Amino acid sequence: MRGTHMPMLPGKSSPHSTLMQNLVRPQGPAVFVNYGRVEDYKTLEEMGVNVVGAVALAKYGPIYRGDVVQNAFEAGCVGVVIYSDRKDFGGGGGKENWFPNGKWMPPSGVQLGSVLMSKGDPTTPGWASTDGCERLSDDELAERLPQIPSLPVSGADGEIIIKSIGGKVAKDDWQGSKDGPVYRVGPGPAVLNLTYLGNQTISSIENVIGVIEGAVEPDRYVLLGNHRDAWAFGAADPNSGTATLLEVARRLEKLQKKGWKPRRTIVLCNWDAEEYALIGSTEWAEENSKTLSSRAVAYLNVDIAVAGNGFHADATPQLDELIREAAKQVQDPDNSSQTIYDSWAKSSSPPPVGRLGGGGSDFAAFVQHLGVPAADFSYYETGGYPVYHSMYDDFVWMKLFGDPDFHRHVAAASIWGLVALRLVDDEFLPFNYVSYVKELEKGTKELQDKISGKGVDVNPLLKAIDELKRATNKINGEIEQLKGSKGQISSLWKDCSIKVRELNDRLMMTERAFTDSDGLSAKPWYKHLIYAPTNHNSYGSRNFPGIEDAIEKAMGIETAVTWRAVQHEVWRVSRAIKHAALVLNGQLT
Known part of the structure; x- marks a missing residue:
């Protein structure tokens, strides 16, 4: 051969x-x-x-x-x-x-x-x-x-x-x-x-970057990305996503012609060489890492926009409610009597939002390396689509089986655009860390069950999560108070814009705190301590990847040293969550 x-x-x-x-x-x-x-x-x-x-x-x-x-x-x-x-x-x-x-x-x-x-x-x-x-x-x-x-x-x-x-x-x-x-x-x-x-x-590659500068906060970036390279014809992967990105760009142009100006800057990213280890997005993110770390609000990815029926979304948890709200505003492309949210929620209410722990698309550099809030949207059947990465992923397959009327493409563009516009134009960033707290509590409970009787203390995790919960309640209260006080003649809120900016910075920067400069012990490029790929499947993901890797090793080599390594990883994650709580609080200790 x-x-x-x-x-x-x-x-x-x-x-x-x-x-x-x-x-x-x-x-x-x-x-x-x-x-x-x-x-x-x-x-x-x-x-x-x-x-x-x-x-x-x-x-x-x-x-x-x-x-x-x-x-x-x-x-x-x-x-x-x-x-x-x-x-x-x-x-x-x-x-x-x-x-x-x-x-x-x-x-x-x-x-x-x-x-x-x-x-x-x-x-x-x-x-x-x-x-x-x-x-x-x-x-x-x-x-x-x-x-x-x-x-x-x-x-x-x-x-x-x-x-x-x-x-x-x-x-x-x-x-x-x-x-x-x-x-x-x-x-x-x-x-x-x-x-x-x-x-x-x-060899040279070329990313294509388009920028619509924000009128109020030009130094705050909402990024939308899709790759355009394919192994063969790539009707689903990635051309369905590329077509959707172009449609979102066309709609943004129409809004501009009507006089609309975004509050924050929109960055449209078309990546090259994604199929070769995410090269286009990774190298761009590494080159602009310091600027993105201080200015990126969120990264919204669409790789395969459509490869079948069934809407799916994956995100960092503070974006869960935003995505669900957008889904309520878009008609289901396969049933005009209901919204995407209605069909999405049939199996579970509220509908499930997956996580971005796997390293299979261009969100990896933003979430797992830089700690930028992110989401990924797609229409596909559970289990993927059978002609993936083959010469049969072409227009004929898409027309016959993937999206015969191309209505799902339109719906994907609508979801993507609506979520982007909220992040761009909402005065207060539509982030809610309540979902994050729940996710961390669930992960810690699963961790406790897995290591029961092994002498590992998870109380540091529980205490840190409790601090994050209090910080979440605090900032949500501050936002509601500020919304109610705006417009009143009060020295306390004389310059609301400064306070709004400060609150938004806390919401934006909290995700960064879940990263650690040393990265995961076996995979140092991955800085995020909550979401990263598993050791033996880069497409797979799990909460607390550093802890899970240490547990896997300790289960195979049952020694005091290996279980101390598990405890060390628990402390590392606990410190990251505590740092996130401090950022969300906006106060020094």
């Missing part, structure tokens, strides 16, 4: 230059590793299957493909082949389900994608990639790249390999479609040969 996942495309630089050339030809017996998760390798170990020196055959599934490669390397494999199993992506049936007859991936479909584990240009970890900047040496860079080659193949090719693997029969939940072959784990007798030949090249 010839080819590979692309390991990297470094970011912004003027000249094209080659850093080094790689030629790698690993070979080994094929071993079936299910989805390539850590628990899958544990299952193979329990079955007595030796994967050292083998080439792993993995199904695309619940974890990021880069983690599939990393997990295989750590298990001792020399290469990885990843395919789209028709049970997961082909609808489990025959050609009547496959595109163009149905929405599902045909057997010839190949999901492409980066396998790089870091964010941004790997030659400039933590600083901006610009002309003449410092870059890692070849030796330093080699440590940050995937250590074994990988190759994405079609479901048809994957099934051929499956048929050539012998050994023990895989577990029932590892098996494929009922009419398919029996899945065995190997290793062998099939032998896979991979050839990787590629250059690591510095």
Whole structure:
């Protein structure tokens, strides 16, 4: 087999230059590793299957493909082949389900994608990639790249390999479609040969940034972002989002022609090279980090605006109510008798807002690195869409299955625009930290249940959350008092604008306090101590990632030292929450 996942495309630089050339030809017996998760390798170990020196055959599934490669390397494999199993992506049936007859991936479909584990240009970890900047040496860079080659193949090719693997029969939940072959784990007798030949090249990329300057607070930025690069045609990912961003820009232009001027500055961001480890947004955010840290109100992301029915939103918690209020103002594109909120709330009231802990899109640099409040909006069916990152993600698929009348695109633009306008024009920023307090309380309860009897004291967390709750009640009261006092002749409120600005600064800067300059111990680029990707799935997320990583280690190595490390992480998060409470309070101790 010839080819590979692309390991990297470094970011912004003027000249094209080659850093080094790689030629790698690993070979080994094929071993079936299910989805390539850590628990899958544990299952193979329990079955007595030796994967050292083998080439792993993995199904695309619940974890990021880069983690599939990393997990295989750590298990001792020399290469990885990843395919789209028709049970997961082909609808489990025959050609009547496959595109163009149905929405599902045909057997010839190949999901492409980066396998790089870091964010941004790997030659400039933590600083901006610009002309003449410092870059890692070849030796330093080699440590940050995937250590074994990988190759994405079609479901048809994957099934051929499956048929050539012998050994023990895989577990029932590892098996494929009922009419398919029996899945065995190997290793062998099939032998896979991979050839990787590629250059690591510095190449120019271009972000497109549009600015509508604010009339009252030009130094306060509300950012809207979407990437435009795609692995193939990219009708859903990212062109549905790009079309939506252009529609929002068109509506803003119409408002301007009618005389509207935004209170705060709007920054429209169209990112390049998102598919290569979020390079465009990450490098821009790193280059402008100090300005954004002091001036960014919020970042609103739309990557895949539409890939099916069903509205979904993810956000940092202080934006929850704002998003729900906007959803009440937009007609459901699939049922004109109700709003988006009505359909969204059918399964749960209030409707659930997810969190931005995963590192799968351009919000990562803003939330997880800088601590900027953020949200992400999308229309899709639970589980994603089957032609993701393939050549079948094209206009025909979108017209037939994703959004036949393109009404969902219009609705996505409406939600995005309404949330942006509230953040831009509301005199008081529409942030409510009540949701944040509830989220932290819920996370702490789950943490208590997990480490019960391990001697870890979570009282520092509980006390810090209580301080944040009091600060939230205080600032909400101050806002209501100020709203009621405006217009009165009173020396106390003679210059309301100064007080409004001070309150808004506290609301805006509180999210920054959840970050720590040292970052997570295993992933220092991730500064946010509340939301970040999990250790073995960059698409996954969890509350208190540093604590969770320490618990995972302590559970595997039960010593006093490892559990003290868990306690240390509890203290770190507690201090961050206390700092957030102090910022929201607006007072020195």
